[in-house]
Amino acid sequence: MSININEQTGLPDVNDLQHLANAFFKALPNEAPKEFSANPEEHPRAKAYAENVAALAARGNAAPPDFYAGQSQYAPGAAANPMGGQLTPPSTGGAGASAGSLFHYADLADIDQLLYAGGNESSHSFTPHHSNEGGRVPTAVAGSGASPSYLQQGNTFNIKEPETSFPDNNLQQKQQGQKPTVGAASHPFQWDVPSFFQLQNTHHPAVPVSFPLTGAPAPAPSFYFLDNSKLHSQEISGGQTSQLKHALGGPVFDAYAIKKDFPILVHEKVNGKSLVWLDNAATTQKPQSVIDRIAYFYAHENSNIHRAAHELAARATDAYETAREKVRAFLGAKSANEIIFVRGATEAINLVAQSWGNQYLKAGDEIIVSNLEHHANIVPWKRLADAKGLTLKVIPVDDDGQLLLDEYAKLLSPKTKLVAFTQVSNALGTVTPAQQVIAMAHAAGAKVLVDGAQSVSHMPVNVQALDADWFVFSGHKVFGPTGIGVVYGKEGLLNATEPWQGGGNMIKDVTFEEIQYHPSPNRFEAGTGNIADAVGLGAAIDYVTKLGMETISQYEHWLLEYATYHMKQIPGLRLIGTAPDKASVLSFNLKGFSNDQVGKALNQEGIAVRTGHHCAQPILRRMGVETSVRPSLAFYNTCEDVDRLVTTLWRLIK
Structure with a gap:
């Protein structure tokens, strides 16, 4: 395809630009939103984009802007956006990135090369001018804080005065110029997801969300999207794959390719729409490798473990104990003897309460929990306190949902025997200062249990660095099966504790x-355990380890920033929990609508969120509400998923 240049003005022909933009937008993934257009040959976003490019070029009477000019600032006097609001290319949600991230790094020649790979390169009559003087980077819709559909409907948006009916300290700080520091910003308000894709002085095709993997490679099994021979095999030709891998310095993290590993996210439809899974805090979806591993166990290894002479017992025992070792490495524990398999985090906390707590706590002793806790880390301790005459104390939180450490220090005393708290709040997403909380408890002579159900899927965890006495989590929250979970405990502490349940094994x-017990972990695994799902949990740990927990944490951080910023622009939407250090939870209330109404409206669009009290009534009541709507993110979510959520909420309030 060629782009004609006007000999007198030196500017590209708008119609040619529009044809190119049509082809580009139509090449986006099938999941991309397709707005209505009366003309089937014209993509509704293409004309606005082409006119934007032409306007920018006309301003400088030069060739279209160089989209690699990452440090250029948005010019206040730029031409008006035909869509309304700031001058900006339309949203590229279908590409898995905001406009800022995609167009910042892909100039027209790159797009043309991507769309027409294998064609006659000599047909390209337009060559971009690669210099900062060539133009300005258009401000992304993603960076502006307005949803794409809101601008496309002709609405205007003032970034300095976002509409909201609720006070929000974090938003007020942003209005005062205290922007979050997330990489180097290339222009105002490009501090969210786009800055995550900063790759200065590189030339690569526009592809979905990508950045270098930082996690260390894991041994077999291989993973579908991480197999270098298959990387982008369906989207990008081999030569372009090599170019991309060279530009990014190795294998890439591509949220769209990752999503293909999760069959329910690829194939399942809800109300005729592709599923957007934003209920990850309740449970995560399972990659095909986990599903296959469980099926393989039942097809080839199914047997009870230990104490048998036959082959299948040996296979099952090896698979089970290998899974235990994988969990040990995942948590950074000293020994596999410190890893106990249970049904989930709830059973794990009950195990500690009914074994160690029942054995060592006595009337007058004190237990401290935080106001952030899930019911699973309140009810077992309250029941134990009621039964044994213990005192239960609570660490308060501020209006943003952060622990008040000064108040926590006042609660500690020689009577404090246990501190039990969450590393990440399931209702608010607050990340607690776990290492400091643990150190303060140990200084007072108390033991510490950390509820890691919401943290292990979002951030690296090292129990030795934390110095936790116990750490618990559920497999289904870290892309593994339901019905399997883990208690980590210091080996000496476990062996000094009487078992909770009795039976075989x-x-x-x-x-x-007389009864003599095995040492840990067997002393806490009475009866036949959930062998197959323990093996499945091992496969899930393989999967996230291959990605790299640091990489996952970084990606989700920017996706959360992206989602938070856009949700704050919705009139009447109040975020519940605005701590600066958060994991991927976005609880909110929408003024004028019940949470059930919001949940049903989102479900109609195929978007799954959780509504209710999230088994965390004390913290929601502390924040002044009984229930909330809770979207929650994982690494397979994309900017497009967030765009669908935000667009649906805008449509609802209109």
Whole structure:
């Protein structure tokens, strides 16, 4: 395809630009939103984009802007946006990135090359001018804080005065110029997801969300999207794949390719719409590798473990104990003897309460929990306190949902025997200062249990660095099966604790006069455990380890920033929990609508969120509400998923 240049003005022909933009937008993934157009040959976003490019070029009477000019600032006197609001290319949600991230790094020649790979390169009559003087980077819709559909409907948006009916300290700080520091900003308000894709002085095709993997490679099994021979095999030709890998310095993290590993996200439809899974804090979806591993166990290894002479028992035992070792490495524990398999985090906390707590706590002792806790880290301690005459104290939080450490320090005393708290709040997403909380408790002579159900899927965890006495989590929250979870405990502490349940597998010798127990972990695994799902959890850990937890954490951080910024622009929407250090939870209320109404409206668009009290009634009541709507993110979510959420909320209030 060629682009004609006017000999007198030196400017590209707008119609040619529009044809190119039509082709580009139509090449986006099938999941991309397709707005209505009366003309089937014309993509509704293409004309606005072409006119924007032409306007920018006309301003400088030069060739279209160089989109690699990452440090140029948005010019206040730029031409008006035909869509309304600031001058900006339309949203590229279908590409898995905001406009700022995609167009910042892909000039027209790159797009043309991507769309027409294998064609006659000599047909390109337009060559971009690669210099900062060539033009200005258009401000992204993503960076402006307005949803794409809102601008496309002709609405205007003032970034300095976002509409909201609720006070929000974080938003007020942004209005005062205290922007979050997330990489180097190339122009105002490009501090969210686009800055995540900063790759200065590189030339690569426009592709979905990509950045270098930082996690160390793991051994087999291989993973579908991480197999270098298959990288982008359906989207990008081999030569372009090599170019991309060279530009990014190795294998890339591509949220769209990752999503293909999760069959339910690829194939499932809800109300005729592709599924957008934003209920990850309740449970995560499972990659095909986990599903396959469980199926393989039942097809080839199914047997009870330990104490048998036959082959299948050996296979099952090896698979089970290998999974234990994978969990040990994942948590950074000293020994596999410190890893106990249970049904989930709830059973894990009950195990500690009914074993160690029942054995060592006595009337007058004190237990401290935080106001952020899930019911699973309140109810077992409250029941134990009621039964044994213990005192239960609560660490308060501020209006943003952060622990008040000064108040926590006042609660600690020689009577404090246990501190139990969450590393990440399931209702608010607050990340607690776990290492400091633990150190303060140990200084007072108390033991510490950390609820990691919401943290292990979002950030690296090292139990030795934390110095936690116990750490618990559920497999289904880290892309593994339901019905499997883990208690980590310091080995000496576990062996000094009487078991909770009795039966087979946990004893060395039984007579009617005396019972001798195995050491940990067997002493806490009475009966036949959930062998297959423990193996499946091992496969899930393989999967996230291959990605790299640091990489996952970084990606989700910017996706959360992207979503938070856009949601704050919706009139009447109040975010519940605005701590500066958060994981991927976006609880909110929408003025004028019940949470059930919001949840049903989102469900009609195929978007799954959680509504209710999230088994965390004390913290929601502390924030002044009984329930909330809770979207929650994972690494397979994309900017497009967020755009669909935000667009639906805008449509609802209109």
